[in-house]
Amino acid sequence: MSASNCLRCCLLRPSVVGRAGATAATAKASAAATARLRQGMPLAAAAAASFSTTANRGANQKPKPGTKAAERNAPPSIRQGKLFTIKKKKKNDSGARVKSPLPGERKAFRKRILLSNTNALPVPGLTDLGAESMLDPSNVCKVLSLPDDVVDQLRADEAFKTTQCWSMFRKPSILIRTETVDLITRMHAAAKTNKTLRLVLTGDRVTGKSLMLLQAITQAHLNDWLVVNIPDAQELTTACTEYAPILDTEPIQYMQQNYVLKLIQAIKKSNEKLLLKLTTVFSHAGLPQNIPIKSPLMQLANSAKEAEGAWAVFQAMWQEMTAQGHGRPPMLLSLDGLTHIMRISDYRTPAFNPIHSHDLALVRLFTDHLSGATSLPNGGAVIAATNRNNAPRNPSMELALAQREAEQLGGGKDVPQPQPYLKGYDERVEAVLRNVQVIKLQGLSKLEARALMEYWAASGVLRITVDEKSVTEKWALGGSGVVGEMERASLLTMRF
């Protein structure tokens, strides 16, 4: 700042100039001020006192956008003291601009399922599953592959999970276990006699419960059953999808239209052939579209375009699918993550009371069928798989399943009894599970383990010789053949 400028500045402005303090008056600003004077414009900033002990703040003065930078750079008044300011973090200091993923993209990436690995070697002598192959006890300890159309259907059903090792093999294939044959035989027996198999798959962690459920769904698809699969019950009860009360229900029930819409689309996709073939037999009122009688069920399913009205469409579809005496095929209703629907949900009533999971309409539909309160008129199966890893504490379910298991083994005395002083038992849960069959999955037998490991080795992902020694080693590492642990010990290691 030159002396002449400073002088002029003082002459012009007898006191400190407004906002940024007089010490910061630049030559440019003073020049502007003189120009204004010459033009006869009022000097708004000059209204300050000639001498002041308070710091200057220009609350009512709007700074000019051009001078903003100059003000920021100006040192503050001495009397103002030092202000603590948090510096803004510089974004992306590496300089390279990266595109951040769109909303939902990261989750989609996490949830994506790869079913084929082109590097893996094709296994010689691997045959596709047939409609009867899972019924045949001679197929136990064999690995069979899933037919391609069934793979698409299963994908629509979301029966594959990200935690399973599908992405390592050329073709999705499954091992037929003794439990598989047991389960499939029960399903067939039920379908033949138009009865409903009500069954719960339980077992320790990574013993293959979800995979057993997948096998059941596969069998249903192979035999042209209608399949309604709820892939992860957690989504229904953890309050992550919208809900609304259903009118005229006592006690009041809640529908989850967004989820139901998704479910309808899944049903549509996985049961496409059947839905095209089957025709409606009832007239339905109150749907988004008018569906005439004898139109294909697919049309009914297609009428659910938005979440609004999806519940009504689902009800109509359910009515049609379970219509008796119209040549409807048997049906499989399956659910993974039973623990999540056997508790009080995270939803709340308008009065902020917690809602029991069984008051959610879709869950209620499932539990009614599982408990046997309503049955599938054309026969079929209601199968639920428990989950262990991400499971809430559920003493009544544990107890009920343990009781059913003990009863099946025929132990009259060894049936576990509820602990009289334990809190958290739920009568509704006990009522649902009072009369179900239970299959408890345990480790594989050595022969099954050997078959599985031979499949892995033949696919080129297990670089060892599969003999009794290595099989026993992995079998023991996997905690007596717990299949997930075996996988972890042989496929997810740094050693190949």
Place this chain on the structure above:
Amino acid sequence: MPPRLKVWAACRALSIRPRPLSARPPLRCAAVPVRTFADSTNTTNTTPAVPASKLPEGYEDPEPESQAKKNESEHDDNVLQALDKLKMISYGLNPFDPAVEGHKYGLPQLPLPSPMHMKHRYDDVVVQLTKLIMRDGKLSKAQRDMAMILNYLRTSPPPKINPSKPLMPGSPPAAHLPLDPITYITIAIDSVAPLVRVRALAGAAGGGKALDIPVPLAARQRRRMAFQWILDVVEKKPSKGSGRGMFPTRVAEEIVAVVEGRSGVWDKRFLLHKQATSARANLNYKAPPRRH
């Protein structure tokens, strides 16, 4: 001085025995321990009857028939075994194979195969890279990450190798890499690893300037440097998804990029090599004698 003959010393070692040792008849009472109690009254019966089985060998038994037969059969067995062994020698086999003889489960295979050795269970390169991934001493997490990296390499399609960024000589064709992920990652790291580093010797250029001197690196150092470069790139990359599998995915993607010649790590390597080449004249630099 020549050693003296010590005849007497030799004689001292001689022993003259008039009769063979075995010809001496065994003493009967010597083999029978006799104990009398202080309060025992029947002191007269000091020599109890000796049971036949306890008699010493060679003692003339009044009824030696069965014993002799047994001895004979044993003898026959031994003879047969010896004959077997002789036969083995004639076939050119070692009859006293230490792997079989005297060991219940045989001898272990030596040197121990690497999976049997606790410290060499995994490949050396994999171990080194795992330790470089490790943060806060969480080795098992790093190991899981490494396993995921290897699995990613197995499932990704075979890399398309860029001829301008060639891999190490002698590396297998690209199609063979995915099914051998350890080779895959080793080749990627070794190919991109720098051969030298440039050491700036402070004040050596005169006038307070540093003098750049290229220094060769050991294999382990080279791998470490290359993988640190890769990790630097990985840290700056955004992940596509979420969850614990994302870091290994990014590392594996970068390794694939290295093999395919797309990675920026190559540029780092070229730059370093160029710098080292230009500084190669400084290799003649000798440190001046230290002044005290």
Place this chain on the structure above:
Amino acid sequence: MTSAANSLRLCLRTSNQITSRLRTVQRRQVPLARRALSTSQARWVAKEKGKDDEDSEPPELKYYSSFNDPGEALRNRLKDETLSEDDRATITGMLEEWQLLPQQKKGDAERLKRDINNEMSDLRRIINPKRDAFWNDSDEKDTDLITDEFGEDDFEEDDMLSMSHGKLEEHREAREYARITVWEMPLLSQFAKSFQPPAKEDCLRFRYTTYMGELHPADRKVVVEFCPKDVPGLSEAQQLKLKKLAGPRYNPEKDIVKMSCERFEHQAQNKRYLGDTVSKMIETAKDPTDMFEDIPLDTRHHTFKVKLKYPKEWYINTKRREELEALRKQSLLLDEQRRATGGLIDGVSIIKKNLLAAVEPEPVMELRGGPRSGKMRR
């Protein structure tokens, strides 16, 4: 030497004459109480003239006269008019006895007296306090002190070391207890009672605590334990009710009720209270009006310990060994069969075979955006 003099002094304490003389000696040498800290020299209080003469004279001058023999002393005693009749008779008797004594014995008494006088001469010596001595004078001996510190710690090579004394003391102690063991302990067997195992009716087990005569806040505590099954005359239902009444005092693993009391000051009181409580509980358990059937037995207070045991089936015995042998043989056979038929799957060889089958043409070096050919040549 001094100890002998002391003992003598003690023996002769009853003699009025001597004590009084001693007393005068003491009186003379004890100075007045001084100030704790003073710069001026201590002086005797200046006495008034008249009083001085009276005080300086010994008040009982007559006792200063000494007697040659006891007869004289007794005679002298008889001269006293204040004596009572009894005393006078006794003294007269004693005098007569003295006179009857033969001359030699009388001489003995004389000699004894002389000896005593010789011995006592030290004590009787009048000690004149030094006028200008001060107590912090190193040469001065402080006679007030009970122990003579001067030279006390000096070891004059005429005694054992203190460690040896300590050792000796240990030996003495050990011997004392050994004596007790040998001589006194066997006498305790007189008090021995034969053990009577508790009868079936004695279902209560009491536990007391003693601290071997020491006072302790816990020595009054009494604990009772009993098994509800052992309580006579209780039906199953009543036993269950008793367990429910006991609440957290019931241990379901051992089936034992354990109660304690330290509320009262004495052990007996506490025991009485426990007995009363138990009998009350049993009485209540027998009361059929409310059998607590609607209340389940509460065992939340107890954590059941699971003791894992090595499974019996895993023990290695001949049978198990045979089983294992058979299993191994079977698995070896399986492997061999597979190997023979070519069904044994080796991951590495399979990969090699497959990769060799699909041989790819080697990539040819081609120029793609690299440096120009001129540079390359260089």
